[in-house]
Amino acid sequence: MYDLLIKNGQVVTPDLVQDANIAVKDGKIAAILAKGDEPEAAKVIDAAGKQVFPGAIDTHAHLNDPGYEWREDYEHGTAAAVVGGYTTIIDMPLQNEPALTTPEIFDAKLAKVQPNAYSDFAFWGGLVPGNLDQLKGLDERGVIAFKSFLGPVSPDYSPLTYGQAYQAMKIIKEFGGMAGFHCEDFAMIKEGEKAQKEAGNLTWRGFLDSRTPASEIVATETVVEIAKELECRAHICHVSHPAAAEKVYEAQCEGYQVSAETCGHYLSFTEDDVLENGPLFKCAPPLRTKADVEGMWMCVEAGVFAGLASDHSPCTYDEKFNEILGQKIENVFDVWGGISGIQSCVQAIYSEGVFKRGVDPRVLANSWAKLPAEAFHIYGKKGDIKVGFDADIVIIDPEREWEITADSLYYVNKISAFVGMKGKGLPVATFVRGELMAEDGKLVGQKGTGELVKRLF
Ligand SMILES: [Zn+2]
Structure with a gap:
């Protein structure tokens, strides 16, 4: 039976x-x-x-546990995931205290969060300038990939220079691991923000104009080129723009193991939502134009994305509207960047894709289950409805x-x-x-x- x-x-x-x-x-x-x-x-x-459908795999979630459980924790975050249709989530190593940068921290995090998990979960391992000697140990413990930034993100987590990224990927390639990146060129967004502030554009338009598509495309292309030269597996996180997706697609066509995800919000909302509604729609990279969203859907249909993720980035009401860790929010640049969406992305993507745009449902099964399972080397266990x-x-x-x-x-x-x-x-x-x-x-x-x-x- x-x-x-x-x-x-x-x-x-x-x-x-x-x-x-x-x-x-x-x-x-x-x-x-x-x-x-x-x-x-x-x-x-x-x-x-x-x-x-095969259960969706959320390749990018911030559950903030351990350390910032008042933003989110495993109990609430994975409950929301299963209610929303994600059956496996891949949790980020930062906005954790401590950040997941050593094998010992891996053990402590696993022991704390597993008893509270409703969905299956995997861990992104930390990749920061000081832990290159820990990467192999983390891989042996079972982190599924390594996440790093190319610009400042949070006090607990330092970014890599492109040079450090190159050296790290050399190590990761040795044991067959994968490096994932938040791709926005730091030099460009730093100057962009400075220019908007100096011009007094402390508005949502100013925020959007401080992080233009070029900063995302430049960083994506650089990471892709490093991955190609080293033949290291690489994953581009939360692609927001079709021209960045194209860089990944070109490398895939050339046979390199480069993957990318996008997120529910980049397929559902536009920059008009930021301009009209502000804080809750602030994320990085930012929401793009209506035409870009249509371009992103074409990329989904072409099978470019290995993961339709949430990038669930929870925060308190105060962190969107009043203050963050005691720092008063003075203008749009100070507002918490991130969208909470782990419970809503699957239905939003289905509705925006299948219902509104007539996307073939098989495209979603492929993009939210099979392709991410293949990219993260869990296909065979996860990612399809097969015996x-x-x-x-x-x-x-x-x-x-x-x-x-x-x-x-x-x-x-x-x-x-x-x-x-x-x-x-x-x-x-x-x-x-x-x-x-x-x-x-x-x-x-x-x-x-x-x-x-x-x-x-
Ligand atoms: Zn993220």
Whole structure:
């Protein structure tokens, strides 16, 4: 007897849309059966009229645990993830106290967060100027990739110069790891901000003009060139502009192992949202023009992105509107940069893509499950609906209309740019390794179900 049978649904995988039943045993997909073939199972879910997708992988989330649990923690962040349709999240090493830069810190973080996890999770390892001798040890512990910045980000985390990035990637290449980067050229955004401030443009227009697409494209191209020369795997985080995506695509066409993700907000919002609504829509790189968003969707459809991430960057209300760690917010440049979206991205992406733009749902299965699983070397366990894979599944009701409310969010701080957004097509059930974790927008699974995911090779 099977543990679970999901029947009558339309199963959407990267290659195929088919009416099929899915049988699950011991957390794995055990059989994919013709519709009507209904073997005995302990639990049966009728997915008639719904689409059954591989669970989405959030390649980029900041859960801030340990250290800043008043912004977010594993309990709330992974609850929000499963309610929203992400079954695995890859958590960032910074905005942690301490930042995840040594094997000992890895052990302490894992021990603290695993008992509170609802989704499966992997760790990005820290890559900062002082820890190049720790990278191999971190890789052996199980970090899935290494994250670094090219400009200042937070007090707990120092950026790399391009020269340091080169040296680090030389080391990472040796053990087959992957380096991920926040790509905005620091020299350009520093001068951009200075110029806007000197001109007295302390406005949202001034903020947008301080971080133009060129700074993102230049940094992306530089990282891609380093990765190509060293033949090191590289991942470009949160691409916001199609011209940056093109740099990645070109390298992929040349056969290099360079991947990139984009985020729900870059596929849903434009710079007009920043200009009209301000703080909640501030992120870096910033939101782009309407035409850029359409260009980003073309890149999604072309299969450029390995990950439709949240870049969930939680903060308190005060950090958006009043003060950050005792520092009063004087102008737009001081406002916390980051959007909370781990619960909302999957439905926003589905609605913006499939419902509004007629995107083939297989494109989403490919971009939010298979391609990220391949890029992070977890395909085979995660990333598809195939026999032997973990039964990580999200069921979407394509007809369900929704409006996101603050009350519905599982975050520690129930503030988000996505509040008030309306759309169609909603995750109505999420399974992690065959366990029903969320149903109809409510958390139903057990805390501690989530497990650490390491790369397979
Ligand atoms: Zn981030």
